[in-house]
Amino acid sequence: MQLVAFGLNHLSAPLAIREKLAFPADTLPGALASLVGSQAAREAAIVSTCNRTEVYCASPDPAAALGWLAEFHDLPLETLKPYLYQLDTSGAARHAFRVASGLDSMVLGETQILGQIKDAVRAAEASGTLGTLLNGLFQKTFAVAKEVRSKTEIGGGSVSMSAAAVKLAEQIFPSVGELKVLCIGAGEMIELVATHFAARNPRLITIANRTAERGEALAGRLSGRTSAVPLSELPQIIADYDVIVSSTASQLPIIGKGLMERAVKARRHRPVFMLDLAVPRDIEREVGELDDVFLYTVDDIAGVVEVGREARALAAEEAEAIIQARVAEFLGWLAQRGRVPMIRALRDNAEATRQSALAAAHKQLERGADPALVLEALSKQLTNKLMHPPTQALSARGGAHEDALADAVARLYSLHPESS
Incomplete structure (x- = not known):
């Protein structure tokens, strides 16, 4: 059983590819059940955000698990391979630690990804696909992220994508205070964007959402x-709106070119700023071709969020050192866990030997034998039986690992033959 991670992110694949491999929240239970049910993985968790889709799993056949990803999305694996990365145990652990710590994000040091990983773990736990191996990985991941945040300045001065939305709007319009802002969706990302806009006191913020109650609840929390x-x-x-920000879980675009053509005409060509933070996209790509429409996607705002990156890059070096040490600790835990069956077998063997010797001693006592002699015989029998395997191994000649075996026995029993 191998711990592996595979997927793609904003560094390895463009948005057009990432959106094809996205897992909306409502599809995660079925996807996890499908992966584990395919026998390609025994444990599985899926992290799917606007910037990445990653599968973490305990798999007897990593190639089959990778093939499942392509098959689930009905895409040829060969088409996806140029954009995918696949990581072995140590690489998967290091990657998880880096992602949770904000070192692998578009915004270096951002914190939102940690919550998204926790959501993915909760989804796996609810689906029954979070076993001992992945639970150990992610508990260590959360501890590492906390340590990095507390011991470095990795998050200092970072500009989130939600704050970048306001900065972009300020580059297009003279004053946010004169704008009407339409937020489509009511999830975490929209709430963050709406909160940043609310701090600038625009003329109006409207939440448009399929579920009216969620939209009204979010509107009620905003100033x-x-x-x-x-x-x-x-x-x-x-x-009616100057700024339109969309982030939903829709699998199809919500705003098409035709709709925006009519809107631009009705606005008499007053500019409109549109930010599509959804993956897959909520706004058709062709909308950006219209005059007076300034359309941005998650990939387009990378330059805005670079503010303060140089200072955070120094903190990232400290974070990498922490992560390297914690990866070693995790691999040590895995190795120890891997030895558990051997330890259990060793103890079971010793217990069977004890039970056998004890049963023989009871029979002698029942026949009236001297207890002192029975105890003496019992101790000798136990000693002989327990010492027979290592003694026989050491007595064998011509073994390929004869010296190594002798050293191992000396360490196990704390022996110092040279001083005897």
Whole structure:
């Protein structure tokens, strides 16, 4: 059984590929069940965000697990291979630690990914695919992320994607205070973006969501003038907004080119800033070709979030040193765990020997034998039986590992033959 991780991220694959391998939250239980049910993995967890799709698993056949990913999304594996990475046990541990610590993110040092990994672990646990191996990996991952945050300045001065949304809007419009902002969705990312915009006191923030209750609840948590509308009203209201930010779990675009053409015409060509933070995309790519529309995706805002990266890069070196040490600890835990069956077998063998000798002693006592002589015989029998295997091994000649065996026995029993 091998611990492996495979997938792609913003560094290895463009958005057009990443969105094809995304796992919306409502598909995770079925995907996890499918992977484990295929026998390609015994344990599995899937991390799927706008920047990455990664599968962590305990697998008897890593190649089959990788093939499952392509088959699940109905894509040719050969088409995906140029964008995929596959990591062995030590590489998977190091990668998980780096991702959780914000070292592998578009925004160096960002913290949102840690919560997303915790969500993935909870989903795996709820689906019954989080076994001892992956649980050990992720518990160590969370501890490492906490240590990196507390001992380095990796998160200092970082600009999140939600804050970048406001910065981009400020580059297009003179004042956020004059804008109407439409947020499509009601998840964590939209809440973060809406909160950042609310801090700039725009004219209006509207939450459009399929579930009206969630939209209204989010609007109620925001400061300033807010409202909530059903997503079905989008065609009637979209032309009223200067800023449109979307992040939903939809598998198909919500805003098409035709809808925005009508909206731009109704706005009399006043500019509109659109930010699509969804993977797969919520806004058709062709929308960005329209005049007066400034459309950005998660990949387009990389330059904005680079602010302060140089200072955080120094902290990243400290974080890498911490991670290297913790990977060694995790591998040590794995090695110790791997020896458990051998230890159990050794103890079971010793217990069987004890039970056999004890049964023989009881029979002698029942026949009236002298207890002192029975105890003497019992001790000799136990000693002889327990010492027979190592003595026989040491007495054998011509073994390929004769010296190594002798050294191992000396260490096991703390022997010093040269001083005898």
